[in-house]
Amino acid sequence: MSSFISHNRGLSYILALFICLLLDIVTSGILAFIGISHLANVNQVIHLDDLLNLAMAISLCASLLCYLFASQHAFRHALLASAIISTTSIVLNVAGLLRTIIEQQLNPELLLGAAVIVYISTVLVFTVWYWIMDNHGEEKMAGGNVVPPVLVFPQNTMAFPGYEGWTPGFIDYLFLSFHTSTTVGPTETLVLSRTGKVVMMCQVSISLIVLIALATRAIGLLR
Numbered sequence: 001m002s003s004f005i006s007h008n009r010g011l012s013y014i015l016a017l018f019i020c021l022l023l024d025i026v027t028s029g030i031l032a033f034i035g036i037s038h039l040a041n042v043n044q045v046i047h048l049d050d051l052l053n054l055a056m057a058i059s060l061c062a063s064l065l066c067y068l069f070a071s072q073h074a075f076r077h078a079l080l081a082s083a084i085i086s087t088t089s090i091v092l093n094v095a096g097l098l099r100t101i102i103e104q105q106l107n108p109e110l111l112l113g114a115a116v117i118v119y120i121s122t123v124l125v126f127t128v129w130y131w132i133m134d135n136h137g138e139e140k141m142a143g144g145n146v147v148p149p150v151l152v153f154p155q156n157t158m159a160f161p162g163y164e165g166w167t168p169g170f171i172d173y174l175f176l177s178f179h180t181s182t183t184v185g186p187t188e189t190l191v192l193s194r195t196g197k198v199v200m201m202c203q204v205s206i207s208l209i210v211l212i213a214l215a216t217r218a219i220g221l222l223r
Contacts, residue, residue, distance in 0.1 A: 115214035
């Protein structure tokens, strides 16, 4: 039953990555519009991002097919491939935006808009990462294996009235991701596994760059 419920919730994570794909296309357009395409290395980044967008679209289609017709295990692996591609696109977009600052090809309004888009994409894609890691442990435990938990939510550690048998859903992982990006650190949810800690460090690093290097610079130029 737990696997069935988790599988039915999987559509939310496909939608989250689809939104990331749309936002990445917008960010690529902003990078081109800022006027840096004459720089050979940045131009290569933009073309690579286009290839990643195509790979992302194919991967999301595969994820949807697995969601509809395959097992939870296959769906999780297809979604993992999509999350890896989406994370790579975010890193490339951040690199492209940093390049606009270094080369002083700056349009503060567009830079601020792109920083906001990358920030939203980061929150969404790491929402998927946290679900993938946590669901992997639930999948193994459903098979009778003893698996150390990746994430421990407060509802897992204390007996709150009305939360008996509680399992995290999309909003719980979204809140964890949003809070991590906003406060640049962990929330009340415990991250126990080494993989989870590495993923959270990656999210915090991207958020720091977006908030400090990009958004702050753009706001400074607007003044």
